[in-house]
Amino acid sequence: MENFEYCRPTRYVFGKGTEEQTGKLLKEYGYKKALIVYGGGSAVRTGLLGRVQDSLEHAGIEHIALGGVRPNPRADLVYAGIKMGRDEKVDVILPVGGGSVIDTAKAIGIGIPYSGDFFDFYTEKAVPQAGVPICTVLTIPAAGSEGSDRSVVEKEIDGVVCKNGTASPFIVPVFSILNPELTYTLPNYQTACGVVDMMAHIMERYFTNTQGVAVTDRMCEGILAAIVENALAVFADGKNYDARANLMWAGTLAHNNICGVGRVQDWASHHIEHTLSALYDVAHGAGLAVIFPAWMEYTLKHDVMRFAQFASRVFNCDMDFSDPERTAREGIQALRHFYKQLGMPLNFSDIGAREQDIPLLLNMLCGSDPEHLEGNFMKLRREDCEQILRLAAHYQS
């Protein structure tokens, strides 16, 4: 196991009706004026935004609101939010929504005190030195942004859409409100995208060369198996509270790094996927359903036993000790079968991606650096990433 430090100070307030506490909690921390950020309308339609605003008024917290965040969030709204936040002197940002809304709020939070372009943080030109605090009300278990130190935003630079991430302790939420009932209104497609994403966050950590990490291995496997079970229960009954609650908590645990400590993590599949969501505006989870199994097929031989262990412990495949590669391949098949049950795409044509765009996707991923490497489990060169994209393009179920 590698040395590590773990500090994720986010306070999680979990359960039915917890959004009613938003104002009281903000007051407890001494905040006076909030910038509420929300998405394309679901929070308005469900009445959630109104309930949150009422709770702020009740607690005497002033508030202004910025709506219209799109999935795969764009920089434009971040600039608008930074201006609003500065003009109105807000002292807290309150995203009410999913990863796109929370990531926009995080970008606004670190953008307000910064004199340059906030996107400098996303191109590694600058490191955040301060931020307006973030408190979240989560409406979709997926990206894990409610407990992560990351934010991902898109900006068009020289005609190319760049989907880049940044990490900073200044964007780790102070508190996050998680009411599983708020997820009853999710369309099945969005629930499924969330399931794929949270599984990917665990698998990016699980596939490692670090030895002696049995505790986090077992945590990864246990949470993955529970996600599969509870996702199927939610698909059978969208108002199954306990299944929704388990998915919601799994989404947070998948990405607040409790499963990732002490191990070298991979993240190649995420970086490859971000080029798909940038180019085709496909949902991040849908892109991952296409890319992750292809990455697994390509890297399988690097550590067959790890893939066989994944197959046996997550999907209950029989371990074939005489031919562990068979078990390993069964695990990848089981994962794809599960994604299919959830109605997720499995190849390029399912998401409207085109094989002839692969050189462009590779340029977006690797830039002009011939030495560019992706991932850690297996260090992938440009030509390896190309093979993974081709596997994803050609897969036939």
Ligand code: NZQ
């Ligand atoms: O915009 P509205 O109308 O709210 O609709 C949203 C959106 O269309 C809808 N939705 C959310 N909650 C709902 C609901 N519809 C009905 N009822 C509800 N309760 O769901 C759609 C997707 O929302 P979005 O916020 O885009 O989903 P998600 O949470 O999956 O976030 C995806 C973004 O997060 C990034 C992804 O790349 C992507 O841009 N990620 C962020 C990470 C992080 N910050 O740590 C890590 C991830 O790996 C990921 O990259």
Ligand code: ZN
């Ligand atoms: Zn993700």
